[in-house]
Amino acid sequence: MPVCPKCQSQFEITPEDRQLYDKVSPVINNIKYHVPEPFLCPDCRQQLKMIWRNERNLFHRADAITGESIISIYAEENIATIKPKNFWSDDFDATKWGQDFDPNQPFFEQWHEMMKSIPRMAVTQKNVENSEYTHRSTDLKNCYWSILTFFSEDCHYCHYVVSSKNCIDCAFSGGLELCYDCLDCENCYNGISLRQCENTNNSAHCFECKGIENCLFCTNLRHKKNFLFNQESTPKKIAEIKTEISLSSTKKIEWLKKYQALLLESPRRHASFINCENCTGDYLKDCKDVYKGYDIDATQDCRYCTDGDMSVKDSIDCYQIAINAELCFNCHGAVGTNIFCSDSCWYSSNILYSSECFNSNFLFGCAGLHNKEYCILNKQYTKKEYFDLVPKIIEHMQKTQEWAKFFPPKYSPFGYNHTTGQIYMPLTETEARKQGFNWSNYEAPKPQVEKIIPASKLPEKIKEIPDEILKWAIECEISKKPFRLIPAELKFYREQNIPCPKRHPDVRFLDRFKLRNPRKLWHRKCVKDGCKNEFETSYSPDRPEIVYCEKCYLETVY
């Protein structure tokens, strides 16, 4: 078994992997340019793609064309950034940065020399109203700092949220209303700290419950009303405890300790699969023959892919892949066919080593192009010239050992600390730099406020928080970063009787994110007495939770 030179872990290369590597190998002029076997483990391979994605960190920048102030995902002043409207304008033509290929220089150096001059799209958003501080989002109204959020209104600090209203600090959820701190939930109303719940109403601190109403500190319940710690209770008693935990953090900690004990006694399903066949991974729906996939929907014959949506087929080593993507290899953000070692290329085909290229075909080593064909390093060629030159570049890359590798991390426009890599595989600055990753030393400007108060000095009861807090900043109890409340947020906390947060939104997001299982698999046995089923699960063997196979879990819950 090969050993990853980066993390020293052993990893396998299966016959199915080899078969798929062969399938995604590009064919040019009837010659197949084979993808060599990977030398890094799947996790390290994914990490190299994650450093090309900044989801959550937004900065004030000046548009590189118009000079106007914009919100951008690029912190560093040396990365030119422009607002989406200017990027999509017919006046923006990145072929003007085109250059000739030099066979005496490594390819990636030439590509980076060209790429660093081309302005990049500041944020991706569409039809947002009063929601400028958002990214990768569409159809929003009055939302603040919400990422990958669609068709929602009055949602703040949300991440991967769909069709929701009046929510704060929710993630990977849909159909929520008046919810706070909910994770992996659907169709919930007036919920607080719900995890993997569906169709719940007026409930708080519940895990994997469905169709419940007015329940508190419950797990694995189905269609119950007025339950407390999985026992039938009265609405009066539940209301009393809800008030108690909203007024005193000491009492809340006591109740939460009891809830944690209940959580450890409650069985968990080994993986979240819906309608899947022959799959391994977690959070999979409508998938077939997916191997080590995470957060994937409607996908077939894919290996080591994460975050995929809608009819993805025959792809390997991809991160963020969607809509009819097929035969993609080693990509971040691929939407199209035959996309090879590229970053954010949508509705395109036969794209190799390109970044932020859209609606294009037959590009090699390009950046910032749309509606182009037969371009190499952003220079326009004829079809014949293109197919004459591309094999020469591939042979050159094979000699320089650049072939089939993703872009070197030092060329990423982001510091590792701003990327999704830091969310999934956190590193210190020293560790990141040692591995050749960039690190951003960007320091946010100090908030222009009357004063910054330590979180410990905040009153516990939300009713005691004065309106003046909107003019102050709060110093996060963990990261010590100051943060402000927005008026809509304060109104929400008051109406819902939720204490004022003591942690920065980034810290709150990471706290919630850590509640999801890691993107790793362990081979385990069902722990139910008498069951001999074995499975791959994201619960490591040293974790204290009781993990059941799907059959035993359903038998226990229903």
Place this chain on the structure above:
Amino acid sequence: MLRRDAQIGRLYMRGIIRLLECHAKTRRNTKYKDACNASLRDELSCTDNPRIVPSKF
């Protein structure tokens, strides 16, 4: 996100499609334009009431 609920799944897909579909003038790549429109059409045709926010509560 698992998107167990069909309506949420459809809205999520619609969001992704809207996010990825490029500026109208630039969408000349017929193959992907058609695929995108087909996905959107399928999704819209099975949405009885394309509400932006669920109102069931």
